[in-house]
Amino acid sequence: MISFVGAGPGDPGLLTMKAYQRLIQADVVIYDRLVQPLLLFHCSPTCQLIYVGKTPYQKTISQTKINQCIVASGQSHKKVVRLKGGDPLIFGRLTEELAAVKEHGFAYEIIPGITSASGAAAYSDFSLTERGVARSVTFLSGQTNEGTILPFQVKAQQQTLCLYMGMEQISRLSHKLLAQGLAQETPVAVIEWGTWGKQRRCTTTLQALPKAITDEQLANPALVIVGAAAKDSEDSWFDQLPNRGCKIVLVSTQQADTSIITKWIDTGADVWWLQLGPEKDLRFAAIDQRVLSDIDAWQAVYLEEDTKKLYEEFKQCHYPQKS
Numbered sequence: 001m002i003s004f005v006g007a008g009p010g011d012p013g014l015l016t017m018k019a020y021q022r023l024i025q026a027d028v029v030i031y032d033r034l035v036q037p038l039l040l041f042h043c044s045p046t047c048q049l050i051y052v053g054k055t056p057y058q059k060t061i062s063q064t065k066i067n068q069c070i071v072a073s074g075q076s077h078k079k080v081v082r083l084k085g086g087d088p089l090i091f092g093r094l095t096e097e098l099a100a101v102k103e104h105g106f107a108y109e110i111i112p113g114i115t116s117a118s119g120a121a122a123y124s125d126f127s128l129t130e131r132g133v134a135r136s137v138t139f140l141s142g143q144t145n146e147g148t149i150l151p152f153q154v155k156a157q158q159q160t161l162c163l164y165m166g167m168e169q170i171s172r173l174s175h176k177l178l179a180q181g182l183a184q185e186t187p188v189a190v191i192e193w194g195t196w197g198k199q200r201r202c203t204t205t206l207q208a209l210p211k212a213i214t215d216e217q218l219a220n221p222a223l224v225i226v227g228a229a230a231k232d233s234e235d236s237w238f239d240q241l242p243n244r245g246c247k248i249v250l251v252s253t254q255q256a257d258t259s260i261i262t263k264w265i266d267t268g269a270d271v272w273w274l275q276l277g278p279e280k281d282l283r284f285a286a287i288d289q290r291v292l293s294d295i296d297a298w299q300a301v302y303l304e305e306d307t308k309k310l311y312e313e314f315k316q317c318h319y320p321q322k323s
Contacts, residue, residue, distance in 0.1 A: 006113020142166025
């Protein structure tokens, strides 16, 4: 069985129950760059973890190779999870992967997740279909599946536009919508890393959008919401959490304790569990280094005695220039 599973937008608490069940049962999990890596702690100790993350405009694994990986895993294991950020049915390139699975006759299922637009809006106090303001919502992609640029042919009156994967096309989007008759003062929100502890939000106008993105140094992954529903507001419920924006690395010699992780996430922090010592689960070694690439920005919380020494040794080994 191959399960195509939506991981949700980032906050691990937004994972569906069915998705959680598939993770704990999986023999193999094939996961993307935008999947919250904390979700992998739900997997059994024998589960194989395969990273197939793509970074925009960098040489990374091709979609053909990913399809081949899914097929090979299905041939060698009983329960395979293809874990995709957000909802695999919305700009998740599900069709290509599904075609490869069908071609080889595998049993499969599709488990949707919360898409980025819903998550980012909820954590910013925006209603995408505010009564009397927006009668519809349109999801747009800034790229084709070959990575080329789509022309923006949209009408944004009386609706909310949610632009995925389009940060490089902000100037084009702004000019196109202004040419279609939208007011220069049309509200726009840009939400970077929506629902993660490191979420950042910029609210501006359609006319000022390109400059605002440059000034705030916002980058992918980010969602752009255009329309009256994205009007500027005071801090959202998420912004008011006590540890919003903090990066907390929980250092332990034990395997991840999701109850401790959840307590920190519920305070608004970005969290990673770093297991060190002789019992370390080596499947997470490469993940540790990806997550903690900006290690000086993380505040360490030591959960047992002597873990501070282990952490300093870890930093010296993997990030000697930052120690």
